[in-house]
Amino acid sequence: MAGTALAPTKVRVKTSAMPGHRSRIALVNAVPVTVFLLVLFVYPIIGVLSLSLEGDTGGFTLHWYADALSGVNLSVLLSTLRISAETAVLSLLVGFVLAHAIARMRPVFAALAMLIVVVPHFISALVRTYGWIIMLGEHGLINALATSVHAPGAPYSLLYNEIGVVIGTTSVMLPYTVLVLQGVMRGVDGRLLAAAAGFGASRFTIFRRIYLPLVAPGIGTAGLLSFILCLGYYITPALMGGNKQTVVAALIDQQVMKQDQWNSAAAFGVILLLLTFAGLGVLGLAKLRRKKAHARRSSS
Amino acid sequence: MMELPATRAGHIGRALSATAILLFLAMPIVIILVTSFGADGIGTFPPKEYSTHWYEQMAAPGGNWATSIALSSLVAALTTVFSLILGATAATALARGRLPLHTAVYGLVLAPLLIPQVVIALGLFLFFEPAGMLGSPLAIALGHTVLAAPIAILIMISTLRGIDERLEDAAASMGASRMTIARRITFPLATPGLIAAAVFSFITSFDEFFIAQFMSTPDTRTLPVLVFNALQFDVDPTVTAVSAVLIALAVLALALVALVRKLGGHRGGQNVLPVEPLT
Numbered sequence: 001m002a003g004t005a006l007a008p009t010k011v012r013v014k015t016s017a018m019p020g021h022r023s024r025i026a027l028v029n030a031v032p033v034t035v036f037l038l039v040l041f042v043y044p045i046i047g048v049l050s051l052s053l054e055g056d057t058g059g060f061t062l063h064w065y066a067d068a069l070s071g072v073n074l075s076v077l078l079s080t081l082r083i084s085a086e087t088a089v090l091s092l093l094v095g096f097v098l099a100h101a102i103a104r105m106r107p108v109f110a111a112l113a114m115l116i117v118v119v120p121h122f123i124s125a126l127v128r129t130y131g132w133i134i135m136l137g138e139h140g141l142i143n144a145l146a147t148s149v150h151a152p153g154a155p156y157s158l159l160y161n162e163i164g165v166v167i168g169t170t171s172v173m174l175p176y177t178v179l180v181l182q183g184v185m186r187g188v189d190g191r192l193l194a195a196a197a198g199f200g201a202s203r204f205t206i207f208r209r210i211y212l213p214l215v216a217p218g219i220g221t222a223g224l225l226s227f228i229l230c231l232g233y234y235i236t237p238a239l240m241g242g243n244k245q246t247v248v249a250a251l252i253d254q255q256v257m258k259q260d261q262w263n264s265a266a267a268f269g270v271i272l273l274l275l276t277f278a279g280l281g282v283l284g285l286a287k288l289r290r291k292k293a294h295a296r297r298s299s300s
Numbered sequence: 301m302m303e304l305p306a307t308r309a310g311h312i313g314r315a316l317s318a319t320a321i322l323l324f325l326a327m328p329i330v331i332i333l334v335t336s337f338g339a340d341g342i343g344t345f346p347p348k349e350y351s352t353h354w355y356e357q358m359a360a361p362g363g364n365w366a367t368s369i370a371l372s373s374l375v376a377a378l379t380t381v382f383s384l385i386l387g388a389t390a391a392t393a394l395a396r397g398r399l400p401l402h403t404a405v406y407g408l409v410l411a412p413l414l415i416p417q418v419v420i421a422l423g424l425f426l427f428f429e430p431a432g433m434l435g436s437p438l439a440i441a442l443g444h445t446v447l448a449a450p451i452a453i454l455i456m457i458s459t460l461r462g463i464d465e466r467l468e469d470a471a472a473s474m475g476a477s478r479m480t481i482a483r484r485i486t487f488p489l490a491t492p493g494l495i496a497a498a499v500f501s502f503i504t505s506f507d508e509f510f511i512a513q514f515m516s517t518p519d520t521r522t523l524p525v526l527v528f529n530a531l532q533f534d535v536d537p538t539v540t541a542v543s544a545v546l547i548a549l550a551v552l553a554l555a556l557v558a559l560v561r562k563l564g565g566h567r568g569g570q571n572v573l574p575v576e577p578l579t
Contacts, residue, residue: 022398029393030405033386033449037408041446044423045415051426094321101318116322120329122500123550124507126527127543131328133531134335141331171325203307232416235509239531249418249510256425256514266426269419276416 045273052266064267073251077271080247083162083237084230087169088223094170095177095222102178103185114182121175129236132168133159136240160242168236173226180225184218220286228279232272248272329547336544354541364526365538371437372506372523378441379448379505380498386445387452387497394453395460409450420446421514428515435517443515444505451504452497459493460486492564496557503553507546 055061067073102113120128135141136158146154158164188211196206234249241247252268255261336354338347358365393399394406412420424443425434433439463486471481509524516525523542530539 022396023400026393026396026399029389030399031389033390033393033409033453034405036386036449037412037446040424040427040442041412041420042408044427045419047426048419048423097314097317098321101314104314105318113318113322116326119551119554120325122503122554123329124509124524124527124543124546126507126509126524126531127332127546128328130527130531130539130543131332134331135328141327171328174325228414232418234418235528239528249416252418252422253513256422262426265422269416269422272416273419276414280414 088227099181164240177222180222336540376505379444382445383449383452383501391456417510421510425514435520443511448501448504
């Protein structure tokens with residue numbers, strides 16, 4: 001954390017605080033949030049899980065999962081995965097270019113650029129999506145520009161299809177990827193690059209053999225993070241997509257609000273949850289491996 | 301930092317691509333702000349004539365928009381109170397104490413930020429539906445607190461970690477009681493963080509869509525739910541004015557936080573995206 005890095009090294013002076021006393025106070029303070037989240041977060045999710053395993057007349061069944069993984073429902077699941085993957089790749093590419101540029105900007109411009117990246121994150125995603133709808137429409141700014149310069153094929157259809165959805169979701173995920181990538185890029189030791197250049201390595205070689213491996217962990221984290229966050233996201237697909245861009249989250253909403261199919265919605269919820277856990281698991285494993293490798297290197 | 305000398309081509313390439321991406325990010329927001337003052341609603345861009353008609357429409361008393369703005373404000377205010385209480389206690393436990401099961405509690409706190417919100421919303425729907433509490437502002441606020449409290453906690457943890465603990469230890473060694481230390485030393489130093497936590501809790505709730513959508517009834521719809529419906533079903537140009545207000549609110553909130561931090565002499569980044577614990 002940036003705040004602590006600046007503070008001088010702390011010499012802990014234990015005065016009145018006995019260690020046992022401290023952990024008792026901490027325990028008491030941890031109670032409200034733990035109870036709150038157990039009741040209103042963990043318990044409801046267990047409720048979703050048990051509902052997904054419950055037949056119409058009670059009793060255990062895997063029927064809802066079989067339903068969710070076949071026919072139209074399966075294709076919705078697959079298009080959710082596809083849209084999430086496309087978003088992850090695109091927001092990585094765009095985020096990389098942007099973070100790389102920001103890392104080499106003068107501080108004033110870098111701060112300004114970060115402002116433009118981060119401020120939209122705090123503006124409702126609905127509002128940003130609406131902005132994209134106005135901008136990408138048939139008579140929107142992009143098509144007006146493309147038509148006025150007589151771009152071949154203009155006007156393009158950028159809305160109510162997958163292109164529109166991926167543009168929209170990418171802009172929602174971009175703050176995350178840029179922040180993660182910026183974190184690793186700041187940690188790259190410029191001397192390593194300079195040393196490689198001193199030995200006659202070309203720019204491309206330096207980038208591929210030195211820079212990229214150094215920032216690789218950040219690339220992995222950023223990509224997975226935007227993939228995970230995209231899985232359960234549905235504002236943009238619902239507003240900017242067509243029929244083919246129905247995603248799992250939209251289906252859950254429909255089944256609860258319009259069709260009273262709670263069990264089926266619950267099964268989809270659990271599937272989303274499992275996919276998210278899988279993604280987080282990969283993130284955790286990668287982190288663990290890095291730590292181990294680091295420990296090995298510093299001990300030898 | 302030592303760096304490779306920049307080539308002119310590389311420099312220009314980077315500047316151009318960064319500018320294009322940043323423009324791309326900023327444009328949708330600028331377009332909404334301009335369009336909201338257009339007389340012809342969602343017509344052409346830029347609008348041919350300007351008026352404040354849509355803003356008047358939005359604020360018309362008794363209308364759908366005014367009602368939902370009032371509901372959203374109430375829910376957001378309740379959420380702020382809840383998450384400040386949870387945030388202050390939890391942050392104290394996580395940042396200061398020697399908490400047993402520290403990792404487990406921290407993981408539980410982070411989880412709502414990473415789990416798909418639609419799943420949380422579904423769970424809360426199933427939780428509140430049997431109690432007949434759907435549409436109740438209190439229930440929606442409790443649901444929003446699941447998302448807002450973790451953000452408040454992360455902000456307050458980084459605030460508490462930024463406070464030099466030796467100040468508290470010094471006061472303790474001179475005989476100040478725990479209460480006095482909290483009131484006279486920790487609280488004043490943590491005020492900028494508290495304000496930031498309050499502001500972010502408020503806008504998290506005010507902008508939240510999934511939970512509000514699942515817990516809404518036809519009579520109680522928060523502003524984002526109404527905006528979503530307006531965008532999906534009936535195109536009401538008033539939505540542009542509402543969007544512009546939401547943008548202004550977010551920018552004002554961020555400016556307030558930045559100002560308070562500056563007055564409080566706080567330096568360094570803020571921990572509001574759950575990115576840091578993952579890297």
